[in-house]
Amino acid sequence: MQLSPPQPVSTSHFCVIGDVTIHPHAKIASGVILQAAPQSKIVIASGACIGIGAVIQAFEGTITVDSNAVLGAGVLVLGQVTIGMNACIGDCTTIINTDIVAQQVIPEGSLMGDSSRSTLDESPNGSPLNDALPSNPVNPDWPSPSPIPSPAPVSSPQRQSPVIGRAYVTQMLQVLFARNSSP
Amino acid sequence: MIPASKLKRKRRPDSALGLLSTPSFPAIVGTADAMLKAAEVTLVGYEKIGSGLCTVIVRGNIADVRLAVEEGSRLAEKLGQTVSKLVIARPMPNLEAVFPIGSHLVEIAQQQRGYSRLSNQSIGLLETRGFPAMVGAADAMLKSANVQLSAYETIGAGLCTAMVRGSVANVAVAIEAGMFEAERIGELNSVMVIPRVLDDLEAMLPVASCWIEKPLPLLFSNRVKEKEKELVPLENLEQLSRTIEQEPDT
Incomplete structure (x- = not known):
């Protein structure tokens, strides 16, 4: 999918509003908006790269961009987000209130952490618990290297203690019916 | 139908006692199964003491009981259960009189069932x-x-x-x-x-x-009696005279 690069607000410098800490070795492109609401802050670590036209808006929390992370052009980061070290966020991606694991690669045009809409072109998941996980990339074909942890609480109630003997019975079922994935 | 001879278990003198306790019934049945398949022990029964705790009781030789309890606790730990276990090599007879640990209980339970x-x-x-x-x-x-x-x-x-x-x-x-x-x-x-x-x-x-x-017991209204045969005295065979007819030679 070819996305045209966004037109930046300014061609010469970027905009900083509120409590924003930028390491001297971080690189911010022109036209970037870094806005921290009151009681929130933004921390950009050393070596991080923020692409042209990105908007990072901290709200009720801290946005942390760890060292050597790369945010593509036009990326929108909202709320409380931690982008792990060496992560690579594709162009025009939106990240809302979710953490990005270190060294993760997010394809361009992704939507992370938004549970307000259902994505109909998702590949069906076998386990019923997967429906409760809100963060799923819009692009299902891209092989995501690791599952994205969501700080939002899972809707289905979790048991405090595991069911005794479930692993035993599940293993027996795998042997009996030659399944690869446990139910 | 199982013949009655098979139901009666040959009773060996009780020597060692093994106990294993877990807080769940399927877990205790699974550990009892593992214990029986690990060594030659007699399963006496389960003791439920309330609050979800069950204890399985086995008797047998000390070596068998030790093996069985070890195997049972290994399975229980694999299931994620903390167990309490006990092996007594030679329990005092007073224990057997009071606690339900004797293997004679096995026969009693079977007869009733x-x-x-x-x-x-x-x-x-x-x-x-x-x-x-x-x-x-x-x-x-x-x-x-x-x-x-x-x-x-x-x-x-x-x-x-x-x-x-x-x-x-x-x-x-x-x-x-x-x-x-x-x-x-x-x-x-x-x-x-x-x-x-x-x-x-x-x-x-x-x-x-x-x-x-x-x-079920077979029901007969009366015992069927066979009629006693009357005995008749035989004649004295020696007294009998018998003429032998000579057959003509041909």
């Missing part, structure tokens, strides 16, 4: 916290595979266990269906599948009375 129509099939156990969850799960189990619901057991602390019998594939599928249903309705606590049930374990499992066949 009779023969179950569901014996020698694989068994699946599903334990929930709450009665509706167990009933719903039992219904789901019966509708999902060719199994029979043999009994249910309550051990306290709200824990109740449903037991289904059938072939091992049917039981496994039924338990899987029951697990989902129980989690949907209430709280699932424990599951277990035992593919092959030994005779000792079979005798100690609870069975609902509808499955038990007791041999």
Whole structure:
């Protein structure tokens, strides 16, 4: 999918509003908006790269961009987000209130952490618990290297203690019916 | 029908005592199964002391009992249970008089019971916290595979266990269906599948009375008496005279 690069607000410098800490070795492109609401802050670590036209808006929390992370052009980061070290966020991606694991690669045009809409072109998941996980990339074909942890609480109630003997019975079922994935 | 001679167990003198306790009924049946298959011990029974704690009691030689208790506790730890276990090499007779640990209890229990129509099939156990969850799960189990619901057991602390019998594939599928249903309705606590049930374990499992066949005594209204034959004295054969007719030679 070819996305045209966004037109930046300014061609010469970027905009900083509120409590924003930028390491001297971080690189911010022109036209970037870094806005921290009151009681929130933004921390950009050393070596991080923020692409042209990105908007990072901290709200009720801290946005942390760890060292050597790369945010593509036009990326929108909202709320409380931690982008792990060496992560690579594709162009025009939106990240809302979710953490990005270190060294993760997010394809361009992704939507992370938004549970307000259902994505109909998702590949069906076998386990019923997967429906409760809100963060799923819009692009299902891209092989995501690791599952994205969501700080939002899972809707289905979790048991405090595991069911005794479930692993035993599940293993027996795998042997009996030659399944690869446990139910 | 099992012949009466097979039902009576040959009684060895009780020597060592082994006890293993877990807080769940399917787990205790699974550990009892592991113990019986690990060494030659006699399963005396289960002791439920309330609040969900069950203890399995075995007797036998000290080496067998040690092996069995070790194997049972290994399985229980694999299931994630902290157990309390005990091995006494030679318990005092006073203990046996008071606690239910003697192997004579095995014979007594068997005499009272009779023969179950569901014996020698694989068994699946599903334990929930709450009665509706167990009933719903039992219904789901019966509708999902060719199994029979043999009994249910309550051990306290709200824990109740449903037991289904059938072939091992049917039981496994039924338990899987029951697990989902129980989690949907209430709280699932424990599951277990035992593919092959030994005779000792079979005798100690609870069975609902509808499955038990007791041999009925044959009913006769009166004892049939044979009529005594009257004895007639024979003639004195020596006194008889007999003429021998000579046959003409031809």
